[in-house]
Amino acid sequence: MSNAFYSQWLDPNMVYSCAYFENGDEDLATAQRKKIDHILTKIRLQPGQTLLDIGCGWGALVLRAAQKFGARCVGITLSQNQFDLATARVRAAGLSDRIEIRLQDYRDITGTFDRITSVGMFEHVGKKNLAGYFGRMRELLADDGVAMNHGITVPDPSDAPMDGSEFMDRYVFPQGELPHIGLVLKTMQEGGLEAFDVELLRRHYAQTLRHWADNFEANASAIRDMVGEKKYRIWRVYLAGCAHAFDTDQMSIYQVVCHKAGNLSSAVPWSRRYIYDHPIGQND
Numbered sequence: 402m403s404n405a406f407y408s409q410w411l412d413p414n415m416v417y418s419c420a421y422f423e424n425g426d427e428d429l430a431t432a433q434r435k436k437i438d439h440i441l442t443k444i445r446l447q448p449g450q451t452l453l454d455i456g457c458g459w460g461a462l463v464l465r466a467a468q469k470f471g472a473r474c475v476g477i478t479l480s481q482n483q484f485d486l487a488t489a490r491v492r493a494a495g496l497s498d499r500i501e502i503r504l505q506d507y508r509d510i511t512g513t514f515d516r517i518t519s520v521g522m523f524e525h526v527g528k529k530n531l532a533g534y535f536g537r538m539r540e541l542l543a544d545d546g547v548a549m550n551h552g553i554t555v556p557d558p559s560d561a562p563m564d565g566s567e568f569m570d571r572y573v574f575p576q577g578e579l580p581h582i583g584l585v586l587k588t589m590q591e592g593g594l595e596a597f598d599v600e601l602l603r604r605h606y607a608q609t610l611r612h613w614a615d616n617f618e619a620n621a622s623a624i625r626d627m628v629g630e631k632k633y634r635i636w637r638v639y640l641a642g643c644a645h646a647f648d649t650d651q652m653s654i655y656q657v658v659c660h661k662a663g664n665l666s667s668a669v670p671w672s673r674r675y676i677y678d679h680p681i682g683q684n685d
């Protein structure tokens with residue numbers, strides 16, 4: 402699907418993942434900025450540190466990480482459309498010396514990074530590949546580094562297909578696979594990473610999807626003209642259906658912060674206060 406299609410219903414920064422509603426009444430653009438700041442605060446990103454964003458989409462997170470947190474970033478995507486727009490946005494922001502966007506698979510990345518984020522990407526990895534995915538993350542992480550995986554899960558720990566999965570697989574996310582949070586934590590450990598902070602964002606995704614669905618309805622005729630009746634109807638039911646699924650605990654989502662297993666206990670903060678000490682989502 403084209404960038405123009407996504408721009409009809411995503412926020413202006415084109416963030417295609419669950420937002421963070423600190424208070425619940427934020428507009429979508431604010432909640433997406435808050436999500437990015439929430440993540441970058443959670444991983445304690447410091448000026449001058451290197452950050453790898455696996456599945457960077459249209460570049461919103463790396464732009465914010467360089468602009469507001471002073472990081473040096475690499476963002477990778479498999480989408481040519483995303484690569485083109487993200488690269489143009491980095492250039493327009495005058496940040497080409499601090500951010501590199503690459504059209505690259507995470508399995509082909511080399512080097513070491515102080516921080517790694519992956520937001521709304523691991524749904525494409527496949528359950529049998531999860532330990533390898535987290536193992537790759539570990540190889541790319543500095544010994545004292547911090548990584549964060551933000552992704553969709555299912556509440557049912559069995560492998561039974563959930564309602565609507567045939568539709569999603571056929572029309573929206575071919576070969577996407579959603580694990581239970583238990584499998585995420587198990588494969589993370591198998592990959593050599595220790596999870597130290599787990600946050601449920603299910604309510605936030607239900608709200609995000611309601612915003613997306615509202616935008617979609619508001620721009621229905623432009624979208625129908627752009628993509629045709631069939632795709633219009635597929636995406637319409639997908640957005641509304643997922644809002645319902647997150648609302649009713651048929652789908653879920655977690656942020657998991659981790660570091661290399663075997664660290665001294667002093668690598669873990671005493672409390673979660675550092676996450677809430679700073680204002681998030683400010684539009685400056």
Ligand SMILES: C[S@@+](CC[C@H](N)C(=O)[O-])C[C@H]1O[C@@H](n2cnc3c(N)ncnc32)[C@H](O)[C@@H]1O
Pocket residue numbers: 415416417418455456457458459477478479480483505506507508519520521522525
């Ligand atoms: C749903 S989008 C999320 C984008 C972005 N993180 C955001 O929050 O807006 C999923 C992203 O994962 C990327 N992706 C999927 N499989 C990948 C892989 N094997 N290696 C690198 N990126 C991948 C896609 O190209 C896309 O940028």
